[in-house]
Amino acid sequence: MKLLTLEADLKGRARAVFSLDENAVVGFSLSAPPPHIKADLSIAWPIACAKLLKKAPLKIASELAHAFSPDFEAQAIAPGFVNLKLKDAFLLEELKELEKPGYFERPEFKGEKVNLEFVSANPTGPMHLASGRGATLGDSLAKIFRTLGAEVSTEFYVNNAGRQVELLGQSLKARLEGKEPPEGGYQGEYLKPLAASLPKEAAGWTDKEFSDYAVAEMLKLHKADMKVFGVEFDRWFLESELHEEGGPARTLAALKERGMTYEKEGAVWLGTSTVMDSDDKDRVLVKSDGRNTYFLNDIAYHLDKFDRGFTRVIDIWGADHHGHVPRMEAAVAALGRENSSFKVIIHQQVALLRGEEIIKMSKRAGDFIALKELVDDVGTDACRFFFASRGPNTHLNFDVGLAKKKSNENPVFYVQYVHARICSIFDNAAAKGVDPLAGFDEARVVINPEERAIMLKLLWMEKVLGDCARDFSPHHLTTYLTELAANFHSFYDKHKVLDPENKEVSAYRLFVLRSVKAMIARGLGLLGVSAPERM
RNA sequence: GUCCCCAUAGCUCAAAGGAUAGAGCUCCUGCCUUCUAAGCAGGCAAUCCAGGUUCGAUUCCUGGUGGGGACACCA
Numbered sequence: 210m211k212l213l214t215l216e217a218d219l220k221g222r223a224r225a226v227f228s229l230d231e232n233a234v235v236g237f238s239l240s241a242p243p244p245h246i247k248a249d250l251s252i253a254w255p256i257a258c259a260k261l262l263k264k265a266p267l268k269i270a271s272e273l274a275h276a277f278s279p280d281f282e283a284q285a286i287a288p289g290f291v292n293l294k295l296k297d298a299f300l301l302e303e304l305k306e307l308e309k310p311g312y313f314e315r316p317e318f319k320g321e322k323v324n325l326e327f328v329s330a331n332p333t334g335p336m337h338l339a340s341g342r343g344a345t346l347g348d349s350l351a352k353i354f355r356t357l358g359a360e361v362s363t364e365f366y367v368n369n370a371g372r373q374v375e376l377l378g379q380s381l382k383a384r385l386e387g388k389e390p391p392e393g394g395y396q397g398e399y400l401k402p403l404a405a406s407l408p409k410e411a412a413g414w415t416d417k418e419f420s421d422y423a424v425a426e427m428l429k430l431h432k433a434d435m436k437v438f439g440v441e442f443d444r445w446f447l448e449s450e451l452h453e454e455g456g457p458a459r460t461l462a463a464l465k466e467r468g469m470t471y472e473k474e475g476a477v478w479l480g481t482s483t484v485m486d487s488d489d490k491d492r493v494l495v496k497s498d499g500r501n502t503y504f505l506n507d508i509a510y511h512l513d514k515f516d517r518g519f520t521r522v523i524d525i526w527g528a529d530h531h532g533h534v535p536r537m538e539a540a541v542a543a544l545g546r547e548n549s550s551f552k553v554i555i556h557q558q559v560a561l562l563r564g565e566e567i568i569k570m571s572k573r574a575g576d577f578i579a580l581k582e583l584v585d586d587v588g589t590d591a592c593r594f595f596f597a598s599r600g601p602n603t604h605l606n607f608d609v610g611l612a613k614k615k616s617n618e619n620p621v622f623y624v625q626y627v628h629a630r631i632c633s634i635f636d637n638a639a640a641k642g643v644d645p646l647a648g649f650d651e652a653r654v655v656i657n658p659e660e661r662a663i664m665l666k667l668l669w670m671e672k673v674l675g676d677c678a679r680d681f682s683p684h685h686l687t688t689y690l691t692e693l694a695a696n697f698h699s700f701y702d703k704h705k706v707l708d709p710e711n712k713e714v715s716a717y718r719l720f721v722l723r724s725v726k727a728m729i730a731r732g733l734g735l736l737g738v739s740a741p742e743r744m
Numbered sequence: 745g746u747c748c749c750c751a752u753a754g755c756u757c758a759a760a761g762g763a764u765a766g767a768g769c770u771c772c773u774g775c776c777u778u779c780u781a782a783g784c785a786g787g788c789a790a791u792c793c794a795g796g797u798u799c800g801a802u803u804c805c806u807g808g809u810g811g812g813g814a815c816a817c818c819a
Contacts, residue, residue: 238760243763253762288763290763475817528814529814531748560812595756598757602749602750604749611756623783626783633779636779640779687757699784
């Protein structure tokens with residue numbers, strides 16, 4: 210029985226014992242007891258519901274404990290906890306289930322069609338190190354949501370139209386002609402080799418041809434960078450696609466029709482504040498010179514996503530764009546879409562340090578640290594685990610020098626080492642005269658404390674994935690994997706797995722380790738980190 | 745000035761309102777004739793300040809202090 214099923218079961222028993230309605234049982238959940246408590250699971254609900262039931266918490270706890278036996282060893286403890294110990298058979302049975310396909314799927318994600326857009330860096334230069342954070346977040350969340358049963362499509366939005374792209378083209382042209390890029394253009398070194406490799410006929414190109422060429426080349430770079438980083442997008446959505454299909458015009462018409470817009474001083478405004486009261490001021494959709502704002506194009510893009518049938522549209526933005534959230538939410542609402550179907554995940558900026566010094570970065574000025582640079586130095590695994598292990602709201606100070614130097618201290622190796630060690634044990638089994646596929650008599654198994662800790666931790670994965678989805682962050686998973694790894698290393702040090710003298714115990718332990726190996730591989734996979742067989 | 749985010753050990757991070765606040769790095773003490781020491785066992789060491797709500801607050805609320813970010817008819 211899964212933990213969530215168990216939780217629902219026990220909750221049902223609590224309702225029955227105290228004759229409560231479904232809604233009356235609030236905050237009933239299984240949690241892991243603190244280390245000094247010798248129990249598998251813990252319930253704090255009796256303390257919380259004491260007022261409602263008008264009973265002493267400890268009394269409630271002991272009545273509850275009574276209702277749980279004889280299926281569980283349950284004990285009521287002051288001030289009102291119920292601590293549970295699971296039966297050995299329960300643990301052994303569940304381990305067999307863990308690797309079954311769909312084990313982690315949940316009903317609430319069934320039928321969800323999620324669109325997850327992230328990174329979406331402008332194609333005006335190589336990908337910046339900070340994009341690694343958004344990429345890690347988005348890719349891991351996509352994989353986690355899929356594991357929970359949702360259908361997920363990942364997307365990278367490419368701004369291949371507009372002023373910045375024009376400037377990029379002009380900067381490239383200037384480099385070809387041996388001149389400095391124009392005012393406000395892109396000064397970066399990366400345009401020089403690009404200019405050098407332009408075809409001969411480029412001398413006669415229009416500005417637009419330069420722009421198109423530069424963008425196409427940058428896009429190639431971005432795709433390559435993301436691939437090395439273990440991130441593949443289901444779709445690279447070009448802004449130009451939007452314009453070809455008249456998306457912005459259609460969006461504007463829809464907004465007008467719904468009475469959300471007005472004209473003032475020659476511009477068309479969206480009443481995000483006056484009509485909808487969800488932003489601090491109204492926003493311009495069409496400028497007085499007749500051109501669309503970026504905002505209108507962006508609304509059109511989001512409408513396009515909804516029109517493609519997604520039930521949930523999720524954007525991942527850096528904190529420098531957080532000011533845009535209210536207006537985008539207002540726009541989604543203005544189009545008559547459910548607010549709950551749209552979510553923006555904001556992650557804080559990555560501040561780059563070299564020692565004490567903060568590195569100011571700007572693509573236009575040409576001073577930045579490329580993602581590729583770090584990945585080349587420390588590897589994708591260390592980078593991704595590092596980024597994944599922080600919640601989106603942490604303000605990350607990233608010391609480039611330290612990150613490169615200290616790669617061996619990254620906890621990712623601690624976790625990967627578990628996988629390598631277990632692989633090695635299985636490799637050695639035959640030589641030690643142990644058959645990894647041999648069965649064992651479950652009734653005779655004696656589970657030692659280290660094994661018990663491992664099994665419990667394995668069952669806990671289900672909850673951890675839920676936490677990741679709830680908080681829109683993979684960091685719970687890195688914490689979990691580190692804890693599972695600690696459980697394993699501790700076990701490994703104390704107990705011999707391959708023992709020719711005791712084949713029964715060997716087979717049982719290999720059975721447990723098979724699950725550990727699978728869960729480590731699964732968890733690392735969700736993070737886009739490899740599970741090496743040898744280290 | 746307004747708005748958003750953050751403040752936990754020397755450093756980098758965890759912790760559905762629950763029990764003695766967890767890890768990693770650093771420093772110190774032990775452990776490899778036995779399946780990989782990228783490991784194990786142990787030690788030192790922390791909730792910014794002042795109020796409030798609560799049986800219970802690192803967590804929620806209010807007000808400070810300190811730091812990061814945003815406030816365009818730019819994209």
